[in-house]
Amino acid sequence: MQVQEGAAALVMEQPVADIGAATEAAVDALLPALLPDPGGEVVTADTVAARSDEMRGLLAAIRRLESIVEEETVALATGKKIDFDDFSARKSRSMLEFVRLMRARMHLGGEIEITEEIQRLREKLERNRSVLEMHYDAVREVAAIIVKAVKDAESDGTYTGRAAQDGK
Numbered sequence: 001m002q003v004q005e006g007a008a009a010l011v012m013e014q015p016v017a018d019i020g021a022a023t024e025a026a027v028d029a030l031l032p033a034l035l036p037d038p039g040g041e042v043v044t045a046d047t048v049a050a051r052s053d054e055m056r057g058l059l060a061a062i063r064r065l066e067s068i069v070e071e072e073t074v075a076l077a078t079g080k081k082i083d084f085d086d087f088s089a090r091k092s093r094s095m096l097e098f099v100r101l102m103r104a105r106m107h108l109g110g111e112i113e114i115t116e117e118i119q120r121l122r123e124k125l126e127r128n129r130s131v132l133e134m135h136y137d138a139v140r141e142v143a144a145i146i147v148k149a150v151k152d153a154e155s156d157g158t159y160t161g162r163a164a165q166d167g168k
Contacts, residue, residue: 055111058101062117065094066124073128076135 072087074080 076131
């Protein structure tokens with residue numbers, strides 16, 4: 001009985017925190033560090049910060065790739081001289097970075113901002129593909145004209161029936 005009375009006295013002597021007087025920072029310190037996530041995983045302030053850093057990194061990679069693609073598309077559309085090897089290397093490096101980040105952070109695929117950026121990138125890539133295809137077709141036509149001109153210049157008409165066409 002004396003042990004119980006001594007324990008009760010110790011408990012009663014402990015100071016009680018006055019929550020009403022606590023500042024917002026102090027209240028935050030009193031809150032548990034672990035909050036339940038609807039997905040079932042535990043979320044901490046460090047997890048939120050890491051996820052935010054991952055999002056910023058992935059968004060930066062998407063925007064870099066988008067910028068390179070847009071730069072090339074504008075250059076093609078305006079007829080500026082283009083170093084295709086440079087653009088190809090830059091796009092390849094940026095695409096590799098994007099793919100690696102997406103694989104490592106697949107859980108971010110459902111984020112609205114990421115989804116919107118990827119959709120915008122997809123649209124710019126499609127426009128870039130269309131402009132590149134148009135230029136490729138033009139190059140192919142010019143090459144065909146040059147090949148025909150070279151063949152005509154080298155030929156003396158012996159085997160082509162050119163003399164018959166000229167009316168000779």
